[in-house]
Amino acid sequence: MASAEIRICNLALAVTRSSRTIETFDEDTVEAQVCELHYATTRDLVLSAADWPFARKRVALVAEGTPPAEWAYRYRIPSDCIAPRGIEDGLVVRTLDERIPYAIENAGDGNGLVLLMNQEAAVLIYTMQAKNPNIYPAVFVEAFSWKLASVIARPLDRDLGLCRELLQTAEAMIGRAAARSFNQEKHPASPSSPHFTTRLN
Numbered sequence: 132m133a134s135a136e137i138r139i140c141n142l143a144l145a146v147t148r149s150s151r152t153i154e155t156f157d158e159d160t161v162e163a164q165v166c167e168l169h170y171a172t173t174r175d176l177v178l179s180a181a182d183w184p185f186a187r188k189r190v191a192l193v194a195e196g197t198p199p200a201e202w203a204y205r206y207r208i209p210s211d212c213i214a215p216r217g218i219e220d221g222l223v224v225r226t227l228d229e230r231i232p233y234a235i236e237n238a239g240d241g242n243g244l245v246l247l248m249n250q251e252a253a254v255l256i257y258t259m260q261a262k263n264p265n266i267y268p269a270v271f272v273e274a275f276s277w278k279l280a281s282v283i284a285r286p287l288d289r290d291l292g293l294c295r296e297l298l299q300t301a302e303a304m305i306g307r308a309a310a311r312s313f314n315q316e317k318h319p320a321s322p323s324s325p326h327f328t329t330r331l332n
Contacts, residue, residue, distance in 0.1 A: 135264035139276050140166040146280035146297065147289055165286045166279070173279045177271070178258055179214040181309030184316060185268055186261040189219060192246065192253045202234070202247040210243060212257045219254040270308040277301040 133141070133154060141152045144162055153160065156167035178186055190209050198205035208215070218231040233248035246255065261267070267275070281297035289297075 135267075136170065139264060139272060139279065140170065142272070142276035143279035143283060146277055147284045147287055148293070149287065161287065165283045169279060169282045169286075173282050174262075174275060175213055175260060177275045177278050177305060178261060180305050181312070182216050182258060183261075183271060183309070184312055185266055185271070186213070186258045187216070187256065188259040189254055189256045192255050196238075196245070198247050203249040204247070204251060204253065206246045206248070206253060206255070207238065208235070208244040208246055209255070209257070209259075211260045212244075212255070213260050214258045215246065216256045216258060218248065218250055219256055220250060268312070270311050274301070274304045274308040277304050 137153060137155065140162075143166070144152060149162065151160070151162050153163045153166060156163055156170075188209075188211075192206035194204045195207055196205045215233070215235070218233060220231060231248060231250050231253075233246050233250075235244055235246060238245045246253075264272070277297065278301040281294065281301040284294045284297050285291075
């Protein structure tokens with residue numbers, strides 16, 4: 132039976148109106164080659180597009196090195212971090228002005244990125260690089276497969292009109308999937324001020 136990765140690729144191929152499917156990435160076919168080439172990058176792009184609950188992770192950060200003068204702490208970003216979503220300090224509902232500020236920059240050692248902030252004992256909430264497709268909910272699989280289709284359509288010599296249509300549809304489906312995922316959770320009520328937010332993002 133085909134792996135979950137291959138099933139996602141075959142969904143994408145179907146969306147591009149291909150009559151061919153693949154069984155593995157090792158096949159000597161254009162379909163297998165373009166799917167393998169674009170699969171991981173497209174997955175990470177879709178993961179970075181929203182705060183997906185299935186890919187949300189939190190990690191207590193450990194200060195390292197000397198931060199620039201304008202910041203008090205320098206933390207290494209976890210290697211599996213696709214996109215930081217916020218810093219946890221016990222409060223869930225905050226005004227935009229109260230959310231903990233941070234900056235991201237290169238670690239300078241060729242081994243990743245660092246977070247700069249003034250929060251001691253920080254806990255980072257982030258979207259992880261979820262590589263196991265068996266944990267993907269159906270709405271994510273659908274959105275991911277359409278996004279992958281929009282990426283591989285041109286290498287498969289599909290016409291530009293279809294490529295544009297696939298891209299527009301994919302972006303809309305990612306937005307709808309993200310909204311459905313958000314609505315599946317129970318979020319705290321917002322304060323009366325319109326500047327309050329119920330979510331770290």
